Amino acid sequence: MFWYITVFCFYIFFLVWANLKSLKVAESIDDYTIGGHKIGLLLSIGTTTATWISVASVIGVPGYLYSSGVAAIIGWVAGWCFGGALLPIVAYKIRRPELPARTFPEFIRHRFEPFQKKSTLQAIVGFLMFVGYLLLVNIQVSGFGIVFSTITGIDYEIAIFGFLLFIMITSFGGFWSVAATDTLNTVLITIGVLLAGGVVWKLTGGMSRILETLSVTTAPTIAGGPELDKGVLTSPLGTFSFGALFSIFISNSLGTPASPHWVTRMLAPQNIKVAILQIMGTIFLLIFIMSPLIVIGLGAKVLIPSIPEGKTTDYIVPLLIQEYTPSIIGAVTLIAICAAAISTANSMLLHCATSLYYDVYLNIFSKKVTDKGFRRWLRLSVLLIAIAAVVLAIDPPWFIAMGFVYIYGGFGSAFFLVVFLGLYWKRMNRAGAYTGIIMGSVSYVMAKASGFATPFVIAVTASLIGVLIAVFLTRKPPVEAYEPYFTADVSHTTQKVNAAMRDR
Amino acid sequence: MFIAMTIWIIIMVFSVALNTFLCWKVEKSGVKRWGATGRIFKYK
Numbered sequence: 001m002f003w004y005i006t007v008f009c010f011y012i013f014f015l016v017w018a019n020l021k022s023l024k025v026a027e028s029i030d031d032y033t034i035g036g037h038k039i040g041l042l043l044s045i046g047t048t049t050a051t052w053i054s055v056a057s058v059i060g061v062p063g064y065l066y067s068s069g070v071a072a073i074i075g076w077v078a079g080w081c082f083g084g085a086l087l088p089i090v091a092y093k094i095r096r097p098e099l100p101a102r103t104f105p106e107f108i109r110h111r112f113e114p115f116q117k118k119s120t121l122q123a124i125v126g127f128l129m130f131v132g133y134l135l136l137v138n139i140q141v142s143g144f145g146i147v148f149s150t151i152t153g154i155d156y157e158i159a160i161f162g163f164l165l166f167i168m169i170t171s172f173g174g175f176w177s178v179a180a181t182d183t184l185n186t187v188l189i190t191i192g193v194l195l196a197g198g199v200v201w202k203l204t205g206g207m208s209r210i211l212e213t214l215s216v217t218t219a220p221t222i223a224g225g226p227e228l229d230k231g232v233l234t235s236p237l238g239t240f241s242f243g244a245l246f247s248i249f250i251s252n253s254l255g256t257p258a259s260p261h262w263v264t265r266m267l268a269p270q271n272i273k274v275a276i277l278q279i280m281g282t283i284f285l286l287i288f289i290m291s292p293l294i295v296i297g298l299g300a301k302v303l304i305p306s307i308p309e310g311k312t313t314d315y316i317v318p319l320l321i322q323e324y325t326p327s328i329i330g331a332v333t334l335i336a337i338c339a340a341a342i343s344t345a346n347s348m349l350l351h352c353a354t355s356l357y358y359d360v361y362l363n364i365f366s367k368k369v370t371d372k373g374f375r376r377w378l379r380l381s382v383l384l385i386a387i388a389a390v391v392l393a394i395d396p397p398w399f400i401a402m403g404f405v406y407i408y409g410g411f412g413s414a415f416f417l418v419v420f421l422g423l424y425w426k427r428m429n430r431a432g433a434y435t436g437i438i439m440g441s442v443s444y445v446m447a448k449a450s451g452f453a454t455p456f457v458i459a460v461t462a463s464l465i466g467v468l469i470a471v472f473l474t475r476k477p478p479v480e481a482y483e484p485y486f487t488a489d490v491s492h493t494t495q496k497v498n499a500a501m502r503d504r
Numbered sequence: 505m506f507i508a509m510t511i512w513i514i515i516m517v518f519s520v521a522l523n524t525f526l527c528w529k530v531e532k533s534g535v536k537r538w539g540a541t542g543r544i545f546k547y548k
Contacts, residue, residue, distance in 0.1 A: 041547060070505045070508040071508065073505075073508035073509065073511075073512060074507075074508050074511055074512075077512055078508070078511045078512040078515050081512060081515045081516060081519070082515045082518075084519070085515055085516075085518055085519035085522060088522060088523050088526050089522070089526070091526075092526045092529065092530075095538070096538065098537065211505055234505060236507040236508055270539075270547075270548070271537065271538055271539035271547065271548075272526075272530050272538040272539050273527055273530050273538070273539025273540075273541075273547040274539060274547050274548075276523050276526050276527055276530075277523070277527070277545065277547060279519070279523060280519065280520060280523040283516055283519050283520075287516075290512075488533065488535045488537070488538070
């Protein structure tokens with residue numbers, strides 16, 4: 001227990017210090033929401049990596065590797081990597097305007113409703129973001145609670161309310177605080193999973209021994225459950241059907257570049273090149289995080305053939321730490337998981353609060369607000385939403401990694417075409433955007449509720465048909481809407497319209 | 505395992521190739537505000 005408390009104290013100290021420093025930097029609305037569009041490469045890589053590695057990665061992915069075998073590498077590790085690989089395509093265009101949008105819904109407004117005084121489209125997108133990110137923060141809180149309570153023996157409810165304190169500390173300073181604490185979190189996550197992976201590697205005798213065991217084991221995932229087919233854990237499809245694995249891969253990959261928090265991340269760096277290079281650096285860093293997670297997830301099957309009854313696969317990492325790692329490594333790994341949860345939750349909490357306050361409230365009620373007033377109200381929104389997410393987590397939700405798949409799938413269905421066609425097709429217009437968002441989200445929910453194996457593919461196809469019909473039946477968009485994304489030197493009227501939108 | 509790891513590695517290679525291409529496009533544009541510096545991976 002001594003090591004756990006010592007390491008935790010150091011961690012809390014740093015978070016408070018980083019937050020206090022960031023409070024001084026974040027003065028304007030731009031600083032608070034997006035780091036003033038001037039985040040450098042190292043900080044960009046640090047914060048992107050930490051946001052990428054969530055509880056779904058550190059707990060959910062080893063859980064799926066444990067229960068479904070190497071197929072989880074294709075579904076999650078490669079799926080997220082492919083999604084990340086597509087992000088620079090967004091960055092290349094969205095960072096072009098001289099005055100880029102501050103938030104994702106604001107980008108949608110700039111691109112599709114530049115002349116509206118109150119943008120309904122911005123409000124719809126803001127509301128969808130609010131719902132999605134509230135659920136995602138809720139997943140992070142639950143994941144943290146599961147791990148913390150299992151390892152330390154502290155009650156789950158106390159653990160999740162403790163987590164509230166962490167995300168408050170890191171979110172109050174706005175984007176600069178998130179970015180600074182995330183960079184430390186990236187270092188901690190990397191060290192933690194490398195150490196835990198090293199312990200599992202040593203205890204199991206290495207990857208070839210792990211694969212040998214996986215190829216013959218039939219031990220049920222949960223004690224008392226059905227036995228696994230021999231060799232299923234080493235087959236590329238694992239326990240999934242082709243359709244299910246394909247759907248997971250597509251949701252994780254194509255959902256990523258259209259997810260609002262990733263699109264917003266492309267707006268934060270100081271220029272397009274930094275936005276592109278941050279993804280390259282992140283994908284490189286992820287090798288050192290994902291590889292140990294693969295060893296942990298697959299190696300766990302060798303060390304703990306079945307999970308005790310009454311627990312889900314989300315408990316495999318805490319069980320492993322509890323039973324097999326020395327205290328100091330356990331403490332560092334626990335911090336790594338904590339860091340993964342905090343770094344994702346704080347970023348999503350900020351998006352959640354910003355979308356509700358800035359994109360819905362200020363937009364619909366056409367309020368003018370000072371920088372100081374903005375910071376005060378946004379902090380209050382952060383506080384209230386964080387409390388709501390923690391209260392909702394008292395009853396833990398579904399499987400952690402699967403929750404991400406559903407929400408990423410939903411975001412992808414609603415926003416994929418709007419983002420990509422908006423950035424790369426001049427003819428894409430307002431009617432197309434409404435049709436894409438509404439048809440995409442509704443058909444995703446319907447396809448999911450009807451039990452289709454590939455709801456994302458169905459939703460995007462339906463949405464594409466709707467968008468094409470809507471675009472060709474309505475007028476071309478005004479030049480002011482698309483010009484900033486296609487040319488470096490925009491016309492005087494476009495400059496005026498863009499400045500007016502930022503000034504409102 | 506081999507197939508799964510190969511898919512992951514191919515995606516990483518694709519990412520590097522795509523990023524390099526896009527950085528080259530920024531350089532070709534010559535727009536300093538976008539990050540054109542005269543060298544493909546130099547950003548300021």
